[in-house]
Amino acid sequence: MRLKFIRAFFSIQLLVSVTGAPLFAQVQSDTLKLTLKQAEDQFLKNNLDLIIQRYNIDNASANVITARLFQNPDFSFANGIHATGVPNAFSEQAVSVSQLFFTAGKRNKNIQLAKIGVEQAKYQFFDLLRTLKFTLHSDFYNIYFQEQSAKVYDEEISSLAKTLDVFKQQYQKGNIAEKEVLRIQSQLYSLQTEYNSLLTSIDTTQSELKLLIKASPASYIDPQVNFDSNKDAVSAVPYQQLLDSAYANRYDLKYTKAAVDYNTLNLKLQKATAIPDVSLSFNYDKLGSYGNNFMSAGIAFSLPFFNRNQGNIQQARIAIDQSKVQFQSQQDQVQSDVATSYKSALRLEKLYNSFDPKFKTDFTNLIKEVNINYEKRNLSMLEFLDFYDSYKTNTIQLNNLQLSKVLALEQLNYATGTPFFNQQ
Template sequence: MYKRFLVFFICFNCFTQLLPAQQKVDSLTISLPQAEELFRKNNLQLLAQKYSIDSARANIITAKLYDNPEFGFATSFYQPVTKKFFDFSNDNREIGLQYSQLIKTAGKRNKAIQLAKTGVQITEYQFYDILRTLRYTLRNDFYNIYYLEQIQRVYNIEIQSLQKTTAAFEEQVPKGNIALKELMRIKSQLYTLQAELVSLQGTIDDVQSEFKLLIRAKAYGYIVPLATIDETPKNIVQNVSYQSLVDSAYLNRYDLKMAKSALIQSQQNLSLQKALAVPDITLSAGYDRLGSFVKNYNNIGFGISVPVFNRNQGYIKQADAIVAGAKVQVNATQDGIESQVANAYLGAVRAERLLNSFDPGFEKKLNTFISEVTQNYERRNITLLEFIDFYDSFKQNVVQLNNLRFSLVSQFEQLNFTTGTNIFNQ
């Protein structure tokens, strides 16, 4: 068991010695505003959605276009009188011309244009909703990396302290001043912390990977978040009324705007389907030189279909059902938004109250005590169990404190996400 611990310890130390050098070469120190700027400029999902908006706008151009006129020309292939093919003499040449133009009725063109414009609006709302979602992920990852690195520093402090203690004890064991079992217990604690640190670094790498993808930073690089956060206790959430947050969500959430626009679009489609039941008119004009009952025959006319069998009944009924479903979807989206805001608000209130109950100087006191405890243990003023217990308590308390801080910031971001605003900013 001791040999396995020793091999792990040597490998881990080799890895940690190499890692800082790589991070210095490829690290990117970045503030949150800088990250958001890179995100808006480089994120591929946003760029792809912008092309979807351009595609939807092209539908408006299509809807505005009029139907093309139709023109026909015909001439005789064989002249029975002269018994000639393609006889184009002045007296025997047969020529027929035909022209027609479709005229849409019942405002079909204008209805199609309005339908296409609403489609563009929905696509734009989709873009802003994707922006809202990805921006929340970006900001949450930024603060997550920041607080995970604070926790990582705690592990580094404890590991460095235990490494010094271990090195000192290894010199004293052969002299009989320190029991071997005491050295092994210290080493066991050291290896446990190192293993936990490796796991923590894996978590940081996962969050880093997602964050770098959002801003399109180098995949092999390392993000160093530059955050300035005021840790003094304050009542931010409790000073904002819940109803104002709900009202803000109803006003700013783009998924709700999408649902309302989808309802409008379904109503416009129903209107269009009813208009399609009204027959269109075809105007026509023609000329025939020799093929009619008189020479140089010309005509003008119009045609219209008689709506006896097909009055677009199926599509009208389908469109009517879509309108009913869209109305339900608007109500469902509103209910979902209110539930999300309530959940985020309650979570933020609880996190804020809990964090405000902590002593502001608690972390500084712990950092001071850790060096004092190490010195007292080396002087044999406290027992091994007391020493190990304090190290565990120190780590757990600092880790918990940073987790609570991140939880509060994350709840702020959740409130911003659910209300579609930037009400809470660190």
Template sequence: MHLKFVIVLFYSIQLWCMVTGASAYAQGPGNDTLRMNVKDAEKEFLNKNLNLLAQRYNIDIASAQVITARLFPNPDFNFANGIHNDTHDAYRNKSLGLSQLFTTAGKRNKNIQLAKISVDQARYQFFDLIRTLRFTLRSDFYTIYYQQQSAKVYNEEISSLARILVVFKEQYAKGNIAQKEVLRIQSQLYALQTEYNNLIVGIDTTESELKMLIKASPNSYVMPIADHDDVQESVTTKPYKQLLDSAYANRYDLKNAKSIVNYNTVNLALQKATAIPDVSLSLSYDKFGAFNNNYIAGGIEFNLPFFNRNQGGIKQARLAIDQSKVQLQSQQDQLEMDLATTYKGALRLENLYNGFDPQFKHDFTHLIQEVFKNYQKRNIGLLEFLDFYDSYKNNLLQLNALQLSKVTSLEQLNFITGTPFFNQQ
């Protein structure tokens, strides 16, 4: 009679926990809970992320350098007043001088070109930072979502076993059940609590990074709201050639690498122009100091490029061009390799996911109820029942991990191509 009571109570607790346990983890710290979908998170990220705000200043700084490059050199002015001489009152002697430097060989225009390329590079770096941080944001978002789903599975089983353990301890004290059954449930519960704690630590770490990206309060609790259509999306909707072409057209880090080649090419022209002397024209006036009074003279000044013709600067510029071309080719090769590897991986994950029965979770939940009925009738023992329940948990965790891997693989394709092809519902 006592054993039947324990089993019926066990069954009632089990069903109640399966209904209510799933919501236990979702209870956050009240008003600090941030319920958002991925587009809401992106909006917060674009408006509040401090790294983006800081990077924007680099564009303005580079634009200011263009203004500086457009400016002409200032003229030089000199004035001297006599102090002493033997023939005149020294203080009456005054001389004035005015000179202006004129750059030659188009140096000014080349400096303007370099400054403009620097502005482009600042923009490319800004948009590539957005690409990188957006990938981190979206990956963190989906990681938190699916790990929270796994946490609900743990919470369900832990809540169930914790209540069962209390009942079993009471029945053991009355001599109705064996101690080994109490210890087996207690051992299973401790193992689950350890696994659950490790999962929560991982969620907290990822959540901390996400909150930094959207500048959320450290005390807030993020509750992602995901669209289940994301996991249904197929990578085959976009041909590989389209992905590759888009990567070449839209990757800002690749554009930046090309701009470095252009920068070094213009810099080589500037270094060659530097070998040509600049010219300084001058105009001077001397009241009494020359061979006659009120002496006015014009002059020209430039250096003679006998020894220094900027040979080192020209050689460095040529080497920089060769180096930047090699780096560009390496970056293009890496892009193609990353895309090919990620695309094949996404196809494998999609095939694996499509092999799962959509009714798997529902059927397995129903099956475990039937297994419990068999345990109630003593057709199976406690160890066999707990092993089956553990298998139920592991399969749900694997399904969540597979869904996360599939969605993340599509996010990686977005990241590699620099184009939001997938997960945009």
């Protein structure tokens, strides 16, 4: 009787392994199978944060147009209404036209400042693009490897659920002890709890990824991955090359450097502001006191006796010193980012390369042998379940190691601002 039960148990397991399908992998009409390149294309086209930042570039460009404009001339006209002893006061008319001219190159300096503002807006856009692309890649690979781990849970849960039904039937017939039923039940509940947490994590990452590429909330993204087989990708690239690339291509660093240039030019503008602007005027008076049809020209400017823009000049000097310190701080941050990311990626690459590529296949074959030995009663129930638990743990750990290795390469791309490691 017990032998028949064991054979029935393994027949059910074989059936489940052949016909069972993971819940999350069931094909739906709204499933999106995307490669990383396709996801990036949708992201660049549809991401709202990028669209908003592009408007900031347009706004900054509009400031250049404003800075190029000359001041409008001032025009005034006066017509007589009443004068004592004058029979026709309406004949008196006076016209004045004046034009303000900036001195000391203020207009050109404002144009240059506006152009630097455009560059800063572009740097902010590309730095946002760098950050969001890193999030996109991380989410994409997280989903892929979490799905691989979910398959292991799904297979074990499906198998144990069928096994539990068989064990309950056999327990009712008195063929097995209750403790064996409870042991299977406990293992099943534990797997279901872990599986649910993993699915929740996948759903959260899916939500973020769909928001990045503006996909429908009802859709499910199925990442299509083809990894680069280069085992020594990190060690093949010298550290100094990575660091030099970061200095040349990190847009947050370029932004802080532009801030130094902006504040340096602003100091020149504030010094120029201390020099008074000049207003030239032309005046006409039809019946002036000096004589009829009186015309005159004039010039006007303020006398810089008290206000010579001292406060703004001092603030501009302080802003230069501050921006230089910020630039140095950002350089240090870039160097730290590259060094930390490089060490981590190199360590994970060595760890991953130390694993036997046949380990996963060998371990899967071992589980098959475990099934055979359990059927022959060479293994106890606890040993059998421990082997299955070990299989699950090691498979998930290997998936997590692969994910960590991939994300480490993405982190290096992010830290250097350069796609050194294209894993599409």
